[in-house]
Amino acid sequence: MSEIDLDLQTVEEELTDEEEGDDGGGRVVLGVLDGTTPDEEWAEIVEDGGTLVLSIEGDVNELAAGFARDVREIDGDLMQFRGFLVVTPPGVGIDTSRLD
Secondary structure (H helix, E strand, O other): OOOOOOOHHHHHHHHHHHHHOOOOOOOEEEEEEOOOOOHHHHHHHHHOOOEEEEEEOOOHHHHHHHHHHHHHHOOOEEEEEOOEEEEEOOOOOOOOHHHO
8 A cells, every 4th residue: 555645734734824814705694785784895795705695674776786786797696585685706606496
């Protein structure tokens, strides 16, 4: 059997570096879309790789207008589903195939 050369110290350093430089990628942020949170804050979460699941309290078109264009410009996605607005960053698709 051949030996496998594992450098665990290097792996641990890489993991530590990733945690220290956490840019929000892979996060799912739950919130309320009611106009009280600045549009820039929602857009920044998505730009950093986070997914938003926002409970809609009001007119979704009016409430999301301030950040929807920014999300689409970076190839993110927005979809309303049962009183929620789901906003995903680039590379994260929303699969609706089970809704038929």
